Amino acid sequence: MVESAYSRGTVFSLDVDNREYWITAKHVLTGAKHPPYGSIKKKSEQLRILQGQQWLMVEFSLLDPGEDIDIAVLAPSRLLLSNPIPSLIPSSNGVTLGGDCQFLGYPYGDGWPITFNTGTAVWFPYVKRCGVSAMGGKGGKGFWTLDGINNAGFSGGPVTYLTGSQQQVFAVVSGYRTEAVDVITSPLPKPPAAPPALIPPQHKGSQAKGAAARAKQTVNVNSGFIFAYDIQYAIDAIRKNPVGPLRNAK
Secondary structure (H helix, E strand, C coil), X not given: CEECCCCEECCEEEEECCEEEEEECHHHHHCCCCCCCCCCCCCEEEEXXXXXXXXXXXXXXXXXXXXXXXXXXXXXXXXXXXXXXXXXXXXXXXXXXXXEEEEEECHHHCCEEEECCCCCEEEECEEEEEEEEEECHHHCCCEEEEECCCCCCCCCCEEEECCHHHCEEEEEEEEEEEEEEECCCCCCCCCCCCCHHHCCHHHCXXXXXXXXXXXXXXXXXXXXXXXXXXCHHHHHHHHHCCCCCECCCC
């Protein structure tokens, strides 16, 4: 979990070329509520990261993968993980249309607690299933549309495919599409009928119009379409401007 001045979201780590980086959604840092997401203007920022059950204030250098790409790359001023689990370099190669995927995160700024046999306690992210609905499309190259129910707080979380030692991160959760549905309202009680002569001509039919207006009220709900950006944007930004301490540096 990561916390900025605007909100809480999800962040995950990956090692690239022997350096430690953390990835999240750009809008978690900027407070943008919807696209376009613009650019990150700051070169560094202090953010709170939840490690185990403790919040740490960490100074990060910020890398921006590109205009309106909803990904932010964070390079910590010091290594946060002493012994990370080796993993494959994140890539979307091999992801298939209609294939199964998963995404992880901390919805509504919450996780679930677990204590290992060693006594170490951590807040785990929730894992949700999804499917690959579209590659590219209106979002352009490097944009994914997934079939699943995303919730506030998953922003910045990793999207993965395959399992075990073959599991790879291929995208970063950005948000979800909403759709308008009608609000069903209870009819208002009818007022006492007035003699026709007492109703001004311009007000005749106003009750019917009011009922029609109430019937057209809508509310936005989750459509089940998740939007995510390809992890390659982050990898390219890192290799263009490698920063942060080297792991195992002599």
